[in-house]
Structures are given as C-alpha cells and as structure tokens.
Amino acid sequence: MSRVVLKLGGSVVTEKDEPETVDTEALERVATAIGEWYTDERAAGTDLLVVHGGGSFGHHHAAAHGVSRETGSTDTQAVRDIHGAMQDLNEAVVGALADADVPAVPVHPFSAGYRTPEGLLFYPAEPTASMLSEGFVPVLHGDVVAHAGEGATILSGDELVVELAEGLGATRVGLCSTVPGVLDDADEVISEIVDYEDVADYLGESESTDVTGGMAAKVRALLGLRAAASVFGPDDVGPFLRGEEPGTVIRGE
Ligand SMILES: Nc1ncnc2c1ncn2[C@@H]1O[C@H](COP(=O)(O)OP(=O)(O)OP(=O)(O)O)[C@@H](O)[C@H]1O
Numbered sequence: 020m021s022r023v024v025l026k027l028g029g030s031v032v033t034e035k036d037e038p039e040t041v042d043t044e045a046l047e048r049v050a051t052a053i054g055e056w057y058t059d060e061r062a063a064g065t066d067l068l069v070v071h072g073g074g075s076f077g078h079h080h081a082a083a084h085g086v087s088r089e090t091g092s093t094d095t096q097a098v099r100d101i102h103g104a105m106q107d108l109n110e111a112v113v114g115a116l117a118d119a120d121v122p123a124v125p126v127h128p129f130s131a132g133y134r135t136p137e138g139l140l141f142y143p144a145e146p147t148a149s150m151l152s153e154g155f156v157p158v159l160h161g162d163v164v165a166h167a168g169e170g171a172t173i174l175s176g177d178e179l180v181v182e183l184a185e186g187l188g189a190t191r192v193g194l195c196s197t198v199p200g201v202l203d204d205a206d207e208v209i210s211e212i213v214d215y216e217d218v219a220d221y222l223g224e225s226e227s228t229d230v231t232g233g234m235a236a237k238v239r240a241l242l243g244l245r246a247a248a249s250v251f252g253p254d255d256v257g258p259f260l261r262g263e264e265p266g267t268v269i270r271g272e
Pocket residue numbers: 027028029030031071072073074075078176195196197198200201202203221222223224225226227229231232233234235
C-alpha cells in the first residue's frame with residue numbers, strides 16, 4: 020500500500036496579495052493534474068490526502084487579528100474570521116478537485132485538534148484514516164486551533180502534513196509551492212537537503228503576508244519526517260504523483 024500526502028501551498032491556489040481571492044486558473048491546473056493521476060494512473064491501493072495552506076484567506080485575517088502559531092486570541096470574532104475564510108477556501112479547493120473527478124471531501128481541523136500550553140499539537144489521525152479507507156480524498160486546511168492558555172492560535176497546513184504523514188504512515192510527501200524548490204543564494208534549486216544548518220543561510224520568510232514562517236519553517240518541519248518530502252512548483256504536481264522526485268527532496272534522519 021502506498022499513501023501520498025500532498026500540500027497545495029496557499030501561495031499557489033490564491034492570489035496571495037489580494038485578500039480572499041482564489042487563483043482560479045492555478046487551482047484548476049493543479050486539480051486537473053491531480054485528477055488525471057487519480058483516475059488514470061494511480062496504482063491500485065494508493066490513497067491520497069490533500070492539505071492546503073492559507074494564502075490570502077487565512078494569513079490576511081490572522082495578521083489583521085495579530086494571531087500566529089505562538090500568539091493566540093480569545094476574541095471569537097477573530098476565530099470566526101480566520102476559520103470562516105479558510106472554510107471558504109476549502110470549499111473552492113474541494114470543488115475544483117471534485118470537478119476533476121477526485122472524490123474529495125472537506126475536513127476542518129479546528130473541530131479536531133488542540134495545542135497544549137507548551138504549543139504541542141495533538142491531532143487525531145483516526146478520522147482521516149477512516150476516510151482514506153472508504154476511498155475518500157480528505158482535504159484538510161491550515162486553520163485556527165484551541166491552544167491551552169492562549170485561546171486559539173494558527174495551525175499551519177505544514178504542521179498538519181507532518182503530523183498526519185507520521186500518524187498515517189505516509190510513503191510519499193509533496194509540498195507544492197510557487198517556487199520550483201528550495202533555492203540557494205544563486206536562485207538555483209537545491210536538489211537534496213539532509214541537514215538544516217547546510218541551508219539555513221538561504222531560507223527566509225515568505226514574500227507575502229504569512230504568519231507561519233515561509234520556507235525556513237517548512238524545511239525545519241519536513242526534516243522531522245520519516246518519509247522523504249519533496250518541495251516543488253505547480254508544474255511538477257503530475258510528475259511528483261507519478262513517482263518522480265522533482266524540485267528539492269528533504270530527507271530527515
Ligand atoms: N530559500 C528559499 N527558497 C525558496 N523559497 C523561499 C526561500 N526562502 C524564502 N522563500 C519564500 O518562501 C515562500 C514559500 O513559503 P510559503 O509559506 O509562502 O508557501 P506556501 O506553502 O506555498 O504558502 P502558504 O503558507 O500560504 O500555504 C516562497 O514563495 C518564497 O517567497
């Protein structure tokens with residue numbers, strides 16, 4: 020059995036600098052690539068879990084309310100604004116996947132996960148595992164999450180990828196962003212990362228409004244995975260799903 024976890028970056032599926040705007044063309048393009056693989060090329064017994072990021076839906080509201088992964092809010096309007104925007108984006112992503120014949124179903128992590136006072140995430144894998152067993156493609160998203168002593172903080176899609184890839188025994192993990200991979204100081208794609216310190220000098224924040232940390236946080240989190248993870252651009256969704264290792268491969272120890 021093979022299990023693929025694919026994250027669609029918020030920067031890919033939204034116009035990241037235009038509040039609450041879906042990049043319809045880009046979303047359709049990645050959904051079509053996923054649909055073609057899912058219906059025509061996927062090996063029997065391979066299942067797929069999709070996670071998407073916040074882009075101009077979540078990050079815009081999170082920044083406006085001063086909420087991040089560490090700094091929470093007890094303001095229920097803030098929680099509703101952030102979560103509501105992410106639900107809207109999730110509906111668009113699930114809709115595009117359904118149009119491409121992917122059996123996509125929405126999953127809203129605010130209803131399931133929580134953080135301890137130290138910020139440690141708990142997210143149960145079983146409901147998602149049951150959906151996969153029944154032939155669904157669960158589509159989760161970055162969200163808010165109850166955080167003991169803080170109200171609610173941001174839960175990034177990258178954290179969900181790491182948590183569920185481990186919890187569900189993913190065999191392949193892919194993160195589709197707007198960049199073709201992790202870039203070095205000459206803007207060349209780094210083919211493989213095995214140690215954070217080797218690349219730390221190249222890794223920065225996102226160029227757009229992003230409360231969860233851009234590429235640096237992504238690489239750090241992916242190094243903690245047992246499965247290798249690939250970071251690639253939108254044109255490489257198809258090749259990744261077909262078994263190639265486009266962009267940058269991150270192999271933890
Ligand atoms: N060395 C680097 N290589 C590639 N991108 C980098 C690097 N350093 C910083 N970045 C920035 O990180 C961004 C990718 O992180 P970001 O969190 O914005 O992606 P995403 O996952 O696609 O979006 P979202 O967080 O909304 O889901 C790139 O668009 C780029 O601006």
